Amino acid sequence: MNNHENQTNQEKLIPTQRSQVKRLPQRADYELQTIYNILDEGLICYVGFVVNNQPFVIPTAYGRINDKLYIHGSPASRMLRSLVGAIEVCVTVTLLDGLVLARSAFHHSMNYRSVVIFGKAEIVGAESEKLEALQAFTEHVVPGRWNEVRQPTRQELQGTLVLSLPITEASAKVRTGAPNDDEADYNLPVWAGVLPLQLDVGKAVADSRLPENIEMPAYVKNYSR
Amino acid sequence: MNNHENQTNQEKLIPTQRSQVKRLPQRADYELQTIYNILDEGLICYVGFVVNNQPFVIPTAYGRINDKLYIHGSPASRMLRSLVGAIEVCVTVTLLDGLVLARSAFHHSMNYRSVVIFGKAEIVGAESEKLEALQAFTEHVVPGRWNEVRQPTRQELQGTLVLSLPITEASAKVRTGAPNDDEADYNLPVWAGVLPLQLDVGKAVADSRLPENIEMPAYVKNYSR
Numbered sequence: 001m002n003n004h005e006n007q008t009n010q011e012k013l014i015p016t017q018r019s020q021v022k023r024l025p026q027r028a029d030y031e032l033q034t035i036y037n038i039l040d041e042g043l044i045c046y047v048g049f050v051v052n053n054q055p056f057v058i059p060t061a062y063g064r065i066n067d068k069l070y071i072h073g074s075p076a077s078r079m080l081r082s083l084v085g086a087i088e089v090c091v092t093v094t095l096l097d098g099l100v101l102a103r104s105a106f107h108h109s110m111n112y113r114s115v116v117i118f119g120k121a122e123i124v125g126a127e128s129e130k131l132e133a134l135q136a137f138t139e140h141v142v143p144g145r146w147n148e149v150r151q152p153t154r155q156e157l158q159g160t161l162v163l164s165l166p167i168t169e170a171s172a173k174v175r176t177g178a179p180n181d182d183e184a185d186y187n188l189p190v191w192a193g194v195l196p197l198q199l200d201v202g203k204a205v206a207d208s209r210l211p212e213n214i215e216m217p218a219y220v221k222n223y224s225r
Numbered sequence: 226m227n228n229h230e231n232q233t234n235q236e237k238l239i240p241t242q243r244s245q246v247k248r249l250p251q252r253a254d255y256e257l258q259t260i261y262n263i264l265d266e267g268l269i270c271y272v273g274f275v276v277n278n279q280p281f282v283i284p285t286a287y288g289r290i291n292d293k294l295y296i297h298g299s300p301a302s303r304m305l306r307s308l309v310g311a312i313e314v315c316v317t318v319t320l321l322d323g324l325v326l327a328r329s330a331f332h333h334s335m336n337y338r339s340v341v342i343f344g345k346a347e348i349v350g351a352e353s354e355k356l357e358a359l360q361a362f363t364e365h366v367v368p369g370r371w372n373e374v375r376q377p378t379r380q381e382l383q384g385t386l387v388l389s390l391p392i393t394e395a396s397a398k399v400r401t402g403a404p405n406d407d408e409a410d411y412n413l414p415v416w417a418g419v420l421p422l423q424l425d426v427g428k429a430v431a432d433s434r435l436p437e438n439i440e441m442p443a444y445v446k447n448y449s450r
Contacts, residue, residue, distance in 0.1 A: 018279060043335070043422075044319060046271040048282035054243060057273035057282050059319040059339055094269060094284040096424075101445065104375040105363050106385075110268070114284055138330050142420075149415055150329040160331075178432045190374055191439050193431040195367075195448055197268075199321075200425030206418040207403045214416050220326065223420055 018118050019169045029172040032067075038115045038172055039064050041225065042093040043141060043199075047071060047121075049089050062091075063136030069117060069165045070124070070133035086120035091165060099195040102179035103188045109175065111194065117170040121163040133162045144219035199225050243343050244394045254397040257292075263340045263397055264289050266450065267318040268366060268424075272296060272346075274314050287316075288361030294342060294390045295349070295358035311345035316390060324420040327404035328413045334400065336419065342395040346388040358387045369444035424450050 013019070013030045021028035029035075039045075045062045048055060063070045069091060098111035124130050131152065138146045152160070179192050204220050238244070238255045246253035254260075264270075270287045273280060288295045294316060323336035349355050356377065363371045377385070404417050429445050 046282050048273040048280035050275050050280045055273035055275045055315045057271050057315045057317040090280045090282045092282040106381045156331045195429050196427030200423050202421030204420050
């Protein structure tokens with residue numbers, strides 16, 4: 001694992017043949033901090049894997065600890081049923097920041113920040129690491145939640161499949177700002193600009209079976225993303 | 226194409242081995258209208274495909290016309306460079322509706338509506354269908370936009386690769402509502418409930434090169450999703 005450790009000490013990943021951004025490479029970013037920030041802000045990742053040459057793409061929650069991404073094994077159970085050990089995956093996370101309205105249909109675009117990770121996802125065997133991963137899942141989605149809820153029982157822990165994926169072969173891709181129109185099109189009498197998008201958090205809804213004396217915690221009341 | 230046409234006349238798709246929801250099947254929905262509604266509300270799909278047994282998952286915009294999903298070929302260009310004709314894909318769209326905070330770490334969940342489509346994506350050859358697909362892309366993202374912008378030139382049309390995927394082997398999966406806690410856990414003094422999430426549209430930002438006399442169209446001002 002020396003190679004792996006060396007890579008995580010870098011501030012920037014070295015693109016490989018598959019992780020190098022081929023299309024619009026000017027939008028590529030291999031800085032680890034950029035990659036981590038996008039992963040930490042996102043809530044759902046898309047896990048791609050292959051069974052008998054058939055691609056599957058499954059959305060699922062995730063957590064990150066340093067240079068490792070943890071995903072629930074259950075989404076991949078279709079394939080894990082027949083597999084022991086590691087599975088080749090491609091994991092993608094995208095944050096949508098805006099709709100880019102250009103003067104031509106052709107130059108319409110979106111502002112986004114995305115990450116693609118390639119590598120082998122491995123089943124986490126050690127109970128201690130599994131527990132850390134479950135904590136990372138919960139804290140990733142709702143920081144402050146883990147210490148307040150009932151912890152996993154031994155049985156729950158054993159019934160949960162967790163996969164670990166090193167974030168060592170990955171790239172980010174980012175588009176920001178105004179439309180890029182053809183020079184001639186700037187004279188057209190067409191409105192152009194950006195419609196910003198973001199994830200909005202509504203007012204929390206208490207469970208109907210919640211006793212009235214249990215107050216909403218601050219991390220729920222003030223939740224933002 | 227008779228088989229295909231027959232299937233689109235159904236109101237409900239028949240699950241196949243790969244499109245059948247295996248995990249939590251009670252959340253599965255094969256109604257075409259459910260599938261179409263999710264696809265129409267989403268903005269980004271995740272296209273999974275295989276090259277030399279390596280999975281790739283690429284986020285991209287899309288459009289729908291009846292029972293066909295259209296995607297830009299460019300994201301798949303990595304593979305299309307060496308391919309003519311059809312490519313096996315798995316396309317996933319997910320709408321995130323809420324974070325489900327249970328009393329135990331184990332039962333934390335998310336409310337979501339997702340669609341998974343399996344099938345062969347084919348290159349659209351006919352210019353007329355290609356133009357219809359580009360119109361669907363634009364109108365899918367910003368309804369009302371297409372007729373106002375500069376239409377694609379012949380050169381732009383020829384330089385754009387469009388793929389068509391039949392929505393005939395697909396499933397939706399939907400989770401709504403409160404947490405499902407273990408009966409014993411309802412006695413715990415832990416706040417539980419749902420944090421609703423939705424895509425929020427900010428105030429549109431006009432391009433800095435836009436002349437002042439060009440007003441923001443109503444479909445931009447009142448944009449919602």
